[in-house]
Amino acid sequence: MQRRIRALRLQAASLTAVLLAAFTLAAAPAAPAAPKAAPAVAGDLCGGRCLDVLPPGENGNATLADILVNRVFGTRPAHTDDQLGPYANLASAYPGLTDSTLRSFFNDSSFGVPADQVASTGSPRSDVTIVRDKATGVPHITGTTRYGTEFGAGYAAAQDRLWVMDLFRHVGRGELSGFAGGAAANRQLEQSFWQAAPYTEQELQAQIDAVAAQGPRAQQALTDARAYLDGINQYINESYQGRYFPGEYDLTGHVDAITNAGGIEPFKLTDLVALASVIGALFGSGGGGELASAQVKLAAEARYGKAAGDAVWSSLRESNDPEAVQTLHDGQSFPYAQPPADPQGVAMPDPGSVVPERLIYDATGSANQSTTKAAGVLPGNLLTAKHGMSNALVVSGRYTDDGHPIAVFGPQTGYFAPQLLMLEELQGPGISARGAAFAGLSFYVELGRGQDYAWSATSAGQDITDTYAVPLCTTDGSPVTLASNSYLWHGQCLPFDRLDRKDAWNPTTADSTPAGSYTLVMYRSNYGLVTARGTVGGTPVAFTSLRSTYRHEVDSIIGFQMFNDPGAVHDPASFQQAAQHIGYTFNWFYADSQHTAYYNSGSNPVRAPGVDPGLPLMAQPSSEWADFDPATNTARYTPPAEHPQSVDQDYYVSWNNKQATDYASAGFGNGSVHRANLLDARVKSLVSSGNKVSRVALTQAMESAALTDLRVEDVLPDLLRVIGSAPVTDPALADAVQKLANWRAGGGQRKETSAGSHSYADADAIRTMDAWWPLLADGVFRPGLGDGLFTALPGAVQINESPSGGQTGATSGGVSANESIPHKGSSFQYGWWSYLDKDLRHVLGDQVAGPLAQPYCGGGDLAACRTVLLSTLKSALAQTPAQVYPGDGDCSAGDQWCADSIIQRPLGGVTDGKTTWQNRPTYQQVVQFQSHR
Template identity: 50%
Template sequence: MAHHVRRRTAAALAVICATSLAAAPAAAADGPDAAALMAAVEDHCGENGCHDILPPGQNGNATLVDILGNQLFGTRPAHSSDQLDMYDDLLHDYQGLDDAGLDSYFMDASFGVAEGDVGREYSPRDDVSIIRDDSYGVPHIYGETREGTMFGAGYAVAEDRLFLMDVLRNLGRGELTPFAGGAEGNRSFEQMLWSTAPYTEEDKQAQIDRVAASGERGAQALADVDAYIEGINAYIDASQERNDYPGEYVLTGHKNAVTQEGEIEHFKPTDIVGIASMVGALFGGGGGGEVQSAVIKLAFQNQYGEEKGAELWQAWRMENDPEATVTVDGDFPYSGTPEDPVGQVLPDEGSVEPYDIVHDEQGSAGGDGSAQAAASQQSTAEGDEQVSDLPEEDRADLEAKAEEGDLEAAEGIFNEGVLPADLAEPRGMSNALLVSGEHTASGHPVAVMGPQTGYFSPQLLMVQELQGPGISARGASFPGTSFYVQMGRGTDYAWSATSAGQDITDTFAVDLCEPDGSDPDTSSRGYIAQDGSCTGFEELTVENAWEPTVADQTPAGSYRLTALRSEFGLVESFATVDGDPVAFVQRRSTYMREVDSIIGFQKFNEPETITSAEEFQKAAGDIGYAFNWHYADAEEIAFMNSGANPVRAEGTDPNLPIAAGSEAGWQGWNPEDNGADYTPLEQHPNTVGQDYLVNWNNKVGRGYTAGWGSGSVHRGDLLDGRVSALIEEGHDFTKSSLTRVMMEAGHTDLRGEQVLPVLLRALEDADTSDPQVAEAVAALTAWEEAGAPRREAARGDGSYQHAEAIRIMDAWWPLLVSAQFQPGLGEGLYTELTRAVQVDETPFGDGGHKGSAYQYGWWSYVDKDLRSVLGEEVEGPLGEQYCGAGDAEECRTLLVDTLADAAATPAEEIYPGGDQVAADTVVHQPLGGINMWPIAWQNRPTYQQVVEFEGGRG
């Protein structure tokens, strides 16, 4: 801590101004009897049957006094960090975990609030009551009417995430920088979303109107949204009247702390569409990248010749690798490369010009983020020391600073952006472990599962319970779309999701033209439309300007964001094909259809609809986003892959660009609303009653979409190998034993467990007489035999077990990959492949501190090539042998040489500051004004459930 927090004195504490209250009173109303409504709710979790957790804490709102207190004294609002140590503790304690101990590491996720645990009970209007439990501040919302329930959900989410929601809606408008400042993180994220989901207000409203008119469910869903927005806006009005609104509005210049001038804008339905599009783009998309794939194919053909190059490109693509671990048994062919492609397009070599949506940029990227970086490491305190815990003189000082507008303590807290740049990276971090009752001690299925949405303060998700007519659920939702629980539990069932990433995005090549008939080139901004006319691209433009604020001191600047839209899709790049200019445009099946998925989520929350695993699968089929859905009740486990998978015309190659004017493409496609024919539910990977299900964003089924490098080694192997081995041994799983499996995999180095064994086999016959090499081999061998952990022996040790082996592996891997493959591939092809699949993804890589690791890397390439060179059996080989040009002795020499270099690499050249443990630590990046302390590295979902139902509704 920057300042020592002095404990509460024995004297009674004076109450400071309303702006510092951790739990402000709700609007007064005579609500329904929450206790009676709670008693009527049916719950089949049984004793200790349902748990969940979402660090750092439920409360994501902070007043100006709270923020100043955090910056000056390290205090935090109540319930903003009380789940953080629980989450971290499991890593250190899991080996002794039993079912009775789950309460120490997870919240009780039963419905209702236990007697004696009621923190606040209030009614923002007369047909809904909200109870916040005293333990963690989770809102339990009980509505007498459906409308009241949704209103309560809106009021509660605004209490917990108002400023974050405002950030997200402005992001959805493409206007984050004028709202929150011009920092690099804000601009990067703003540009990413505007390039993938640029919408006018009319576009958003058209989606709403279409779904509302689609039938009874659509009309109900939009009525739910309207009531939800009313609740949000009611809280906005009440908080401004009380002057206890989030302090970030002052720090970003939207409210004046002294005069209280300025208004927080009310939400409207189109804002919800914008937030949904952000969620879909980050977590529910899939496909795309066809231009990059084409460039790589050309590079293969340049290196090996046309025929051989095409074969090797296909081998490295690994779209259906026979050695890949899959989640679901059976074949589910989709989006594979056809034998006789039609309409396939390759750009001319070197002709691709990426389209930059940024125009007329001015101003600098802003500060170096030092204030935020320092703040995020500020405190290692545990618990929820609040402003009210400070001595009276300190509290009075904070109050005076807020009243006088003395905000120096909060200067620069958003210098890196209120949304960090790496949040815009593709997400693939969630996992799920489900075991059928046949292999559990109780005879009922057990599930440990959750999404990994990154580590932020406040968290991107929030937890709530919704109880009202037709609705009964508890779990996590994205703020701004939390009118339904998106992942959680119902009366006698639970569900969760991982990002699937199957191919719902294609790239089309459209011919460019000039309206006057002159010869076009890649600077032309007209294209040949379906009717044969030369049509100008539609320009979707936002003009953004920003000024320095207290929180973001980036110098003033401005720019224009302009996305180009054709009837075929959004422009990604320009190029020539056989000398003729084209635009490559991307078409995502959920573009202009962001609202459609609302129906599936609506059903998930309805016990009368979800009466079996099969009914859950049908509901998941109404979700257009690409997700893997996992389900458990008292009798069955099930899996369903969702997504609006377009039916492609025969011969269409979805892995490369498609000629827009050809017979290839999407069947039944309507350019007016981007509708198309979609593959039926049964063709998506699905199962009911499989022995076990594990998924860590790995390939879900044979023949189904897989990304580059999805082969013999994947992070999912860390889960699959452990669960399958225990089943083979006859282990009867419990909630705690399955949690232990998850946690063990969550601190394991994938390279050390899955690839190091073949490296060590190769070194057995190598000359390792050099003492430094011999010591390195011994250290790596001991680490591999211990299970390749990245974990301290005890919390706070400051160094990893097997620290030397980990240092060597971290240094060795990039040296090894380059030496193994670059000579054979050639520098150009090798570089292009590293753009498709990064070489390594360690906990500390790319700035580190993000938790998730080992999703993307060259694990399979290294593994397959080494086994091939050593003469071991390889299914789906790479087509060529690369290590030592295929000579086993030369390969061993290469391994020894690179290992020697790695062993000689000091820690200071690998880790920032040379501190291995500190480099790996997870840091919750601020999405508001409250910072958290770092926790130990763990590869684990951020929201996580542990569930086992004892029975059901029959």
């Protein structure tokens, strides 16, 4: 906490002076009108059985006085962290959960606010009322006109998340450092987003203009967005005049804490496009790992020869692994993006030739430094680190206690203070919904519930991004080099488009970073954005990234509008039709009182016959997407019938896993062991038990999985079988093996000895596993893979993703060594779990479907493999707690619980306490509708 507070440097000469000025000048907002009952709302058919939770709290705005009082006394504004305790406490309380105690850990998400629960009532316009409830402070917005409803949504969003909204519109424009300070993490973050979605202001406007031409719903959506902006901007004006705007504006020098000089820039439509591009890049894209895959393929061929190497690469890729857990298990097949037997148009880079594209130009001052003392407002690798997001458990009414479907689902958007999401209820003409939406895009509820249905999503990640090797050329006939900035397009030599963004910061900003500036530059071709350069067969090329949703982030607005419209969504078919309008790659789940449904959305390009989407392609007409038009970045997309979908399957689970047979997710990592196995095993057991499933039972299944170490549940049994093939004579090793076995027998969970103890039961076994896993990967696989392939493979799939974010196992060259995010909760998405599982079962003589192409552990010999396991275990036991859990700015070295703990990463001046680890959605619903329209 102190680290972040230090980063918010006061603008006045001393804390005392500013504190006095804040209390003197920062008048509180006008007192709200006397509480009264909320206006009448549309029919709520959930019958009081809809719940949700979103930590840390709804209130994300703190004045300068609030921030300073928090620093001095530790107090927080109301509703800043009141959802954090209930969310965290489920970890210890879930075994004894009952239907009546569910509300101790989730909020009632019924429509409206009972009269005795109204905390405040306000009307920023005569046609809208904003009621906030006592329990959570969530805004319940009711409009008599559509404009008023959306105006109220914008006003409430600014009340709750103005600073966060401002941060992210600057992130989306590559201007975070100039706005929030030049800390190294701020620079890294803005650079990564500029690489993913660079736009000129004209191109942001062009997306708006394009959507406006798509018909009445799109036009209504833009009208809604303008009303939303009007509400935001009215709050900005009022709060600035009344000096109750977020105190971060004072602390970053945008407003003078004494004189009130300065200001807050009003929001405009292009800001919403910039925000949407950030969210789409974070949660709704897939693919783009073709160069990393090619590096693995080249390394495999160098190690084993062409034929055997390609077999090894293919088995490690696991593009259609028969043992992978799937969301659809009803026998359906949805072929998409599978590697062909004889791929055409592949452009393999010459070994050692690939260099990342230069991004930073004209650096001055501290822009030439790699580090600064200040912390960034967000993790620098928020985009580049691999993320696993969200989960869903949905059970058909055929198997539930009252015959109505049950869903426990939500997105994993990370933990921040304030949260990226906000809660709201919207009621007005053509709108009736309650749930969560991203700050700055909350003119519609994006995940939540309607009158008689609820919906949620998980990131799907199917491949909508391809890498092209574009031959470089010169327009003047001079020799072609890697520095050439023209490229061949259908026989013409065209100059790259240059997209640049200058960002400058000065020492008056909050983090005290010395003055500096740079220009971010991205080059763009008809085949997408240049990400690297190299040679293919000796020919200089630019490697480009072509994403189907680039320049189309706004298009998905129509689908979200339909989710909120009770006239548009009323059954599974209409829900799936709404989801079809969303171009982002998401798995969508639906439940009403009678049915469940699933649909996988995304602008899936129709690729040329014979191309392999998992490898770089030569830039030529025969490798292009069907009907590709570079002027608009449009193509032919797979029709809705070819997207994985289902209605009323016995149950659905999703944790960013494989969707269906023959449907290839981008990249590596969908094999026999995946964290979705934790959900699937538990929900399958509930459904097949003969007992009826309740909301409590499904919530317990979710939380049991959330606390379980995937390696222990699904790989440790293989390890123990190999080790147990002969007696363990070393007492220390025997003791460690027994502790591991006991941990597995007890459930394999990382849980506290008692609520709030800040120490783990099975602490020794947990530390042993954390230390052992990367050593296992090295000991088992490096001898067979060789240094080159062992080093290349983590660039495609990291070795480990432990709760602490440490112990990645990449010793050099691999992405995972530098891309872990500590204290993030989400764990066990990416790792070599399947590789070890399949290899050990092969060594044990088991039948393995989709085996690895080569044996690795001990060369396939059981005794030799056992020796490897025991020697690496011995090395793990030799590590001290401080080595396994190195200290950071938040935890002392060796503090196991703290290393795992979730931290609501501060985006502003108010911080929250640490909570125990859970592998769980950030926003989560528990729903069971009782009736239907």
